[in-house]
Amino acid sequence: MSHREHHHDIAPIREQIGKTRSKKGREFWRSLEELADTDKFRDFLHREFPALNAPETDPEMLDPVGRRNFMKLMSASLAFAGLTACTRQPKEFIVPYVRTPEGLVPGKTQFYATTMSLGGVATGLLVESHEGRPTKIEGNPDHPASMGGTDLFAQASVLQLYDPDRSQTELYLGDPRTWGDFLSELRAALDGQRTKQGSGLRILTETVTSPVLADQMKRLLVLYPQAKWHVYEPAGRDGARMGAQMAFGQFVNTVYQFDKADVVLSLDADFLTNGPGSVRYARDFMSRRRLTGGAKEMNRLYVVESTLTTTGAKADHRMPIKASEVESFGRAVARALGVSAGEPGQLAAEAGKMAEAVAKDLKAASGKSIVIAGEHQPAAVHALAHAINAALNNAGSTITYTDSIEANPVDQIASISELVNDMNHEKVDLLVIIGANPVYNAPAVWDQKAGKEVKFVDAMQKVATRIHLGMYNDETAAYCQWHVPETHYLETWGDGRAFDGTVSINQPLILPLYNSRSAHELLASMLNQPGKTSLDVVKEYWKTQITADFDQAWKKSLNDGFMANSALPAKPLSLKGDWAAALQPIKPAKSEIVFRVDPCVHDGRFANNSWLQEVPKPINKITWDNFAIVSAKTAGTVGLAPNAEPYHANAKMVKLIHQGHELVMPAWIQPGHPDDSITVYLGYGRDRAGSVGSKLGFNTYNLRTAAAPFIATENVKFEVAEGSYMLASTQEHFSIDTSGIGKDAFIEDSEDLVDRHIVRSGTLDEYQKDPKSLHHGAHRPGKELTVFPGYDYSKGYAWGMTIDMNACIGCNACVVACVSENNIAVVGKEMVQKGRIMHWLRIDTYFKGGTVNPEVFFQPMMCQHCENAPCEVVCPVNATVHDAEGLNVQVYNRCVGTRYCSNNCPYKVRRFNYLLYGDWDSPSLKNVRNPDVTVRTRGVMEKCTFCVQRIMNGKIEAEKEDRKVRDGEILTACQSACPTEAIAFGDINDPESRVAKLKTEPRNYEVLEDLNTRPRSSYLASVRNINAELGGAAGAGHSQETRKSGEKHG
Structure with missing residues (x-):
């Protein structure tokens, strides 16, 4: 496919902005091209279906599907069905029931309650089953974490269940083996650790909230007291954990009641679509913005953010600032409220004005307000949010603190760093990785003794025995001697805690399609209980926890999808008197790189899900790729041309540099993005995701370091690189002619x-x-x-x-x-x-x-x-x-x-x-x-x-x-x-x-x-709900004059 260079001058955009203010121009626009209203865009709009009217010489529109691309397109999980002649087929039963259950009508759907966990946090679901086949995911209306709603990851998880790219049997050095072969090898490795009390044993998991899994790990660590349990989540919540430690002296879980808040301040938090409880929080927050049935009052949302998110898009006032400046804004708000939090540092006058107005509004709504910090923001910002909420008396009304829902709440970056250093210095003999993919997503770690950075993949090859449990034969599996297929959540029993601590039960909808095992079965084998199933493990644990009639309580929990009254109780807390002493002086950053999870494939775990790959990202509508997001001003500074003409997103390439790590990827100019900041999405550039997700996009994990996992400010540089890259954006597809x-x-x-x-x-x-x-x-x-x-x-x-x-x-x-x-x-x-x-x-x-x-x-x-x-x-x-x-x-x-x-x-x-x-x-x-x-x-x-x-x-x-x-x-x-x-x-x-x-x-x-x-x-x-003191429309950057110019059209 040829790559033509497409440019348009910024002058037409400025001209149309002027027309908007003078009531002669387009008030609403979908892209910079539409705002500029160039001749090319008008031609595109009037052609209506450019793909049908493209000239025969236009290879971008008429390029035939070649044999290689056709075969890729026909791959199973890309188009619902796959070429599986060489794969083992799932078991099929001619007679599904020996005795048909009473009331069951063939062809009529059944619904069963279960749970899906993402980032360790459980969300209650109802799964539609057609005669034993899970086909559709719905929200559980009775579950406190969903209230009947879902997110796109839960909706798409059913496709992942049937993905034939999933691992189907145990592998040893890439060759098929049996479960018995694996158990023999596992027993031999564990026998060698018993004499050393497990000093050479390391277990790596992602975030765990399952009480049953936590109990198994606890018993395993008793059996091997010198062993270590490491936790690492690529999109982890270290900022929230360490911020609570800074503010209260302990790890706590924060639960928000957005339905009770009149004023909300988001400090770079995309709480409507990202993070624990986002499904419930979105419903609660929007319950205060209905304006139906005669209601004429609504809440007010202020958002200060480094990347335009769905939460920022719904803000009444939004301020785009660099991620590294969010702490300065938080300190300015704290100072205006009388909270001692140090000097704000350099802050633009416009941001300072907004901070004063926000503080005044928050104070007027004391006890009915919320300040929430972003998951990727550092601990200081989270501590500031806690301090401001305390000053506003929000605890006990709009905010509740509980014990941590995590089984092992640790600083995960420190945990993975310790593991890498131990492996690099040959202190680890047996490494068991459960459900994680650190070879792909772990950051580079500085080894103090070696005096250099060490990658996880290099350190782990010094471990004698490496075992990986995962759904795919992925990047980490390729470097482990043993790979064991992991069951999908719709195939196994389990449990987990929701954002508020509610225990949610995971019940299977179908027998495992492949020869896979759950984490419960693997840990049971390590505990000398190789014959136990997941159901055995889960029921045995809860029999010790439920004092009432177990059978009745168990059946009710399975029916409801969660255990009643199991949310963690509120925990009274007080701020540490010297909490602010831990705040460091703010160092202004000239430029920064911000790492965010992708809105569609998350941290990369859903890269092989074609439903999610083809979903346009919420703001820029790009599919099948990741890219570097920049502002128009920053693009102009480094010499980047604006985005391409309609339908041809031929993006310029940019080179990103951080601490000596380099990555070349396409740039996308996005409205509402702060200057001197580049945002990149994680989750792409995978080598072994599967037939759909491999070799898509760019691996931005290669830019991350343990010292700067989310916001990189030191030794950061970006510049224009040679070449261009074709992005698939639907932003201008199906544009409606609004001109009459x-x-x-x-x-x-x-x-x-x-x-x-x-x-x-x-x-x-x-x-x-x-x-x-x-x-x-x-x-x-x-x-x-x-x-x-x-x-x-x-x-x-x-x-x-x-x-x-x-x-x-x-x-x-x-x-x-x-x-x-x-x-x-x-x-x-x-x-x-x-x-x-x-x-x-x-x-x-x-x-x-x-x-x-x-x-x-x-x-x-x-x-x-x-x-x-x-x-x-x-x-x-x-x-x-x-x-x-x-x-x-x-x-x-x-x-x-x-x-x-x-x-x-x-x-x-x-x-x-x-x-x-x-x-x-x-x-x-x-x-x-x-x-x-x-x-x-x-x-x-x-x-x-x-x-x-x-x-x-x-x-x-x-x-x-x-x-x-x-x-x-x-x-x-x-x-x-x-x-x-x-x-x-x-x-x-x-x-x-x-x-x-x-x-x-x-x-x-x-x-x-x-x-x-x-x-x-x-x-x-x-x-x-505009604050009259700030004026403007949705952001403090809108002048009063701009607002007046648009009044005619509302």
Whole structure:
């Protein structure tokens, strides 16, 4: 594929910002290219489907799928099915039951409660099972950590279960062995340690909250008293642990009640989508921003952050500053509140002004406020947050402290450093790695004795016996003599603690597909109990903990998914009198590199999950890659050209240097990013992730050191490198023409059509004064403009949906849920570049204001199910039709692929199967498909169906009981996955239904309503609670003049 250089001058962007302020320009924009409104972008927009209209000489659009790429595309976990002729198939049972359970109806789905842990923290789930096959993940509405919501990682975990790239048998030096062979070798190695009391034994795990696993480790350390248990999580919470140690003198767990907070200050914390309890926190926080049922009050969120996140996008006021300056901001707030925390150091005047205003607002909300620090921020920032919360008397009201939920709360960087040093100096004879991949993700460690940096992979090769338990034959497994396949959480028994300490039970949904073992089974073997199963281990432990009727309590816990009243009790704490003495003087940093977990593949553990790889990242919409995020000013300083023209994200390369480590990767200019700071995502550049995840992106772990795992400021440099790199971004895919039919977007006599208000927003003050102030511009025609006879939808069911843009956080849980529920194909990076992504639901990201600190809006967009649907009248074969309940229905076996419907859809929500993306023949991954949804083939158009299969199931259940469908009985996949309850669905003919009530709210509006399509989906406008003292819109960087210039359009 050729790489053309694409440049555009920054001058058009500045010109359009000026037009925005003078009411003559575009108010909302999706990318820098759209803001600049260049001739190339206009041409792209009017072509509507660039991939169909590209010139024959354009290899970027018309490059055929070569044999090598085709084979990769057809790999199993990329397109739901794989070439598994050389792999062992899972066991299959002809008769699933000796005696069919009473009440079980073949074909009817069953739901079972279980638990998924990420970073050691458990989230309660309900898993949909089709005759023994787990196919779909839902949130457990009774579980305190989810309340029915999920995140994208839980939604995609079912695909990982059926991934044929998973390890399938024990390996010794790469050759297949048996479990018995492994046990013999393990016993011999352990026998050698008994005489030395385990002085040469080291066990490395990721964060553990499982009480059962903790008990096993405790007993193992009693058996081998000189052995050491090391813990390392690549996206660990050392800052939070050590910050609590600094503030209180002990490790504690902090639990937040966002539903009780009037004012929230985030110090670089993306608490809505990242970290323990994020699913619950998102729901609690958004419960205070509903503005429904006559409510006209909402909370206020201040965010100070180094990278534009989903939390920052929802802020009422946001300040982009370098990660290394967040501590200075925290000290400024503390000083304004009378908290002794040292000098703030250098802080821009604008940031200082915001700190004063934030402190005043927090003080006014004493006892009803929260200050939360980011997971990757150092201990000092977390200690500052604790001190400020103490000064505000938030403990006991909006904040609760408990004992640590971790079984072994340690400084994990120190722990992995100690292990590397011990291995490097040949103090370790037996290393057992459980579920971790340190060869890939451990930082370089400074060895004081050797006087040099040492990598984990180099040190571990000095260990005589190396054992790895993991789901994949990954980078660490390759350097271990023994590799044991690990069971998936849907295949095994276990437990874990939620963010508040609630004990959650993990019960399997299916027998292990491969010859795998759990951590409980491995540790049982090390404890001379090789015959015990995970169930044996888990039940034996809890029998000693439950004093009441065990069988009854156990059955209830399995049914509920958690143990009732098991949350850790509140712990009264007081700040140490000398806590501030540990604060170090602030050293200003000229530049920095910030390491963040990737929003889609996390720390790299989900790199082989194609559903997650193809999900566009929330802000920049890039798929299948990582990159270096820079601000426009920083890019200009080092000579980086702005991002490419539409559909061609041909990014310039940049060389990053930290402490002598170098990495060359593509750069992406992102609005709202602080200057002199580069953010890179972890989780890419893997060598042995699997057929999907290997060789994708760039390994940013190579830049990390133990001294600076998240924020690097010393010996940091970045410069332009040679070459360019093709990124697949969907930011401008399916762009909607907001300029009006046949109108020039920027001529003065068409001012009302400059922006057709796809996004509508305003301030709380404006909404309180006049709720209609949010709606301006074109509206639905008062007269029915159609030549077709109308239809009376007032009888029977009339299905509709509302989406609250105030509550949507752009987390992508709904996108992955839709993929899982509706068997949506994955197309791969090259097809995404061609605009052929198949997602039925997309989340459009819009910016408003300047590029330095714009407001950000998320808008989920799926088929609107228009009553006057433009797609229906152009289909020559009646493949797209309307039913009596208002659904726009697609008849797949009628479709001949003319794509007229797609051309005529103003919302651009129809997807065409250009190729047969899925393998229909391989049996291994057929199990992940939903049998209630047709799998589409090449040449067929598809789109959102409002989960018609769920509607039909709900109607059947209601008819069996001779009643109507109850409100809330039918949940679409996107609705059930949403952690913030932003999506409502139901019968709009029922005036008591939630969706019908929401459609009467003053914030309700329809996208492109001037076209008279009469969509069944509508949106609730976004409202921000602005602090009048700061002025502006979403950030302190917005001047009062800027705010006034946008008042007409809200």
